[in-house]
Amino acid sequence: MSGSCAASGEEVGSRQRPQDDFSGLSPYERKRLKNISENANFFASLQLSESAARLREMIKKRQPPKSKRKKPKKRENETGCRRSMRLLKVDPSGVSLPAPAPQPTLVVDANPLLPPGPLEMTPENRDDNNELFKEFLQTWTEMSKTSTVDTENKLSSIKSYKGNLSDMAITEDTVNKVTQGPVSSMALHPSETRTLVAVGAKSGQIGLWDLTQHPKEDGIYVFHPHSEPVSCLYFSPANPANILSLSYDGTLRCGDFSRAIFEEVYRNERSSFSSFDFLAEDASTLIVGHWDGSISLVDRRTPGTSYEKLVQSALNKIRTVHVHPVYRQYFIAAGLRDAHIYDTRHLKPRGSQPLISLTEHTKSIASAYFSPMTGNRVVTTCADCKLRIFDSSCLSSQVPLLTTIRHNTFTGRWLTRFQAVWDPKQEDCVIVGSMDYPRRIEIFHETGKGVHSFFGGEYLASVCSINAMHPNRYILAGGNSSGKIHVFMN
Template identity: 80%
Template sequence: MSRPFADGEGKVGTWVNEFKENQDVTYACLRPVQTTVLGKTAKVYLTPFSLNDYKLEQLKHSKSLSEKNSNYMMVCQKSEPKKTCEEILIPKMKVIPSKAESTLQKLSLGVHDESNKPGHKSPSAAAILSADMESSDEDITPGVDDFSGLSPYEKKRLKNISENAKFFASLQLSEVSARLREMIKKRQPPKSKRKKPKKRENEIGCRRSMRLLKVSPSGVSLPAPPTAPMLIEDENPLLPPGPLEMIPENADDNHELFKGFLQTWAEMNKTSSKNMEEELSSLKSYKANLNGMVISEDNVHKVTKGSISSVALHPSETRILVAAGSKLGQIGLWDLTQQHKEDGTYVFYVHSQPISCLYFSPANPAHLLSLSYDGTLRCGDFSRAVFDEVYRNESRSLSSFDFLAESAATLLVGHWDGALSLVDRRTPGTSYEKLISSSMTKIRTVHIHPVQRQYFITAGLRDTHVYDARYLNPRRSQPLVSVTEHTKSIASAYFSPVTGNRVVSTCADCKLRIFDSSCVSSQMPLLTSIRHNTITGRWLTRFQAVWDPKQEDCVIVGSMAHPRRVEVFHETGKGVHSLLGEGLGSVCSINAMHPTRYVLAGGNSSGRLHIFMKPGSY
């Protein structure tokens, strides 16, 4: 293979092939000799050395590279025929002083740096090796003699390296490469954004519904629907303070019919003279009466637009009158004795937010009290056809209330933020309020003990507390008993209706718990835990287990089971009865039982009331 070499004028030639062709077999070892010399040279470059004391510029440039190659040929011919080139060069390189080694190292590194720059074409290894192999006593220039201890070969080699270094420096390869880099950076094409294909005018698009295009089947465009005016005010603005007149939202021109409806509700102000404290019926007879309760399509009716959040049954024994509060703030009244459902149903907007509590007054059944999240508590007086404002607190959201006295003159109101209010209705004008701070962070329900009315129970996030109303502190009231058996949020907690010796709670951990509250002042041990699915989801009203006023050892609660039903459990945890039928096709989350009759009203999340009763109970 031919190898290029550089002469004094920077030209490159190929003399190695000619040498091989004109020489005998004895000199065929030049190629391995070159490899050996390079290996030894890399070894020698490890010794540090300084060139400050020498002037390499004094090296002469009198001879060209072709003359040096001929000198190298003469040296090889004068050597002993028995010795190879490797035996001649290796001993000489072993005696190179440290200064010469450093000189060779720095010169070689300089050439290496120049050759590594971009755009530089380094000379072939054969040309450099041929120049380094030249050694002749006649070619040694003045100035190199100062390198004492160097052989003529090494002196000649240093001269060649210096000349090569100057040659590459004269090319100014570093400056050229720097200019090339700048040119490349300047000429970089800008990043071209992807051009969107132009949409063809006659292109067939996706098929769309004619209804969405607002085009009639005949191809004629439909008129634009009338735009509704923008509502700037709140979605649920607070109703004005003070009394509200009973004006139904679904009233027609028949005012006489509505007046008769109000007169019916106003006359139902007396309950039966039957003693409510008589002994409870046996569980067997109670179960038999539940079996006689049925539901029909005539006993299902939509009374409110929104989901029903509270239900109350009028205590009358002659008529079945039901009231339902919705999440939209409506109160729906339904008289089941009317032949037509529409004639016996009226809806009133009394609040602007959900109605969580709805009770008929125990002292006057013609009064219907309602409490809403909007911070108002009103009393519907059917004899005067007006909804009076009993209590108002716009800064706090109300959650529940109960009658602190049997006369319904004082009320206990619970707030969502854990506060309590004592409201006295006997104060003329605005009701007197006493704000009390409880030990709970949130209150969902408040219920008064039926016998010892100084005690009341509250249900919050995960705790149920019993307080004594005589020792309430405006700053922070401490409970008498704290029940901590619940693991998730509590929906409700109520005393049993006759003696108050039991408490039922509904928890989101799918359990109904029965506690012994016969000794309220000390403790409330857990008696029974009933497994029941209470996960109603987002769109259904939460379950609230309530006691049957006629049978205080039994609780009533809605169910998620199929077919849809309302279940009745005994305080021991045993199932007593399931109320179901073809007329019940949805979940009744809120239920209320008549205090003296076997009539049950259940409300669902679409505003419908479902009435279970014995046939002929009208």
């Protein structure tokens, strides 16, 4: 529109319209045309188009050509930034330093194996020259000599049994911390006169506690014959002055109080042990279960070293092994999901097949044990929160499931797993810890009925995963996951 206006203005400016051309226009139109004519004449007098053209030519001529900027050259005598000579790996004179020799990688074993052979029985919590320790060893030796008399086990009536259990109590003097770390195994000495508790710990320690000593701390002696958890602990049935201990570290040792040493009974550095039991009543032959599912038959009668026969079971893992109390050629092994009963006379180096398999479990098994007098029952502890009682009175056929006891066995990762064990005096009753509040230790009959619950009030405020009953007396010891032992006795 501005172009047309300018053109109109130029035309009006070049020649004057005749007067009669405005005769037909209104006063507004005539005034508008007059303003257009005046504006056009004014802009034409300024000559803006010619000035803009000249200005563009001048700018184009004066624009310098584009060129890359060259970096200034560094002067040779110019001093640069200071840098660390140590980082440049040169000495003060400027000579390059030699490359440092590679440092060997230091691998520290958290649980180094203890040396083979016998270990001196030196208490960690006592002075080596402590007279109390010498008296302690003498007491255990003398007491073991008087404990070799066999006591006939007779099954008491449930009514009488309950009455004896009700008389058992716990006091401040029967609770004490014996080892560092969780209790993983426990045994009670068969003495009729003194109360002696042996404790195996996850740290590899073995703690001995004589409850007849006062103050109670004077009766505790702690040793370290293993480098990994002590999962199995038994007093020798032939000589109660000896205590045999098995550890994950692949060693089985015998603590001899008369000589104050821990002898090495069996060692296998290529495998990790889980459990053991005595094949012979005189403790001359043993059966050892390995975590990888293999089994060792160990004969201690070989002079100098034990004879070993290694066989492979049908289980991928073995948690516990237990020998039949009457027919000692049979033993039961608890695996991941199944428990197998084997005959030692038919074991093979490869592909040993079980005589009977107990396959009723839905989750991992913690333990499996024959009843202590006749072996007519088997109790298993399973992670599916059930205790199972099997009828093992006839091993030539299937072992039927008799009873299922619903029991919370889920201890989690921080507590030692429960293991239900038979009372050695009462073979139709089992003992097991409990997760219930208030804390307790429970006894069940093989029919599944509750027999007795041990409450300790302020003296039993934790879960006792591992428990052991005296073979002849009414004494019960329970161990928790901090090394504390709780003893109920009448």
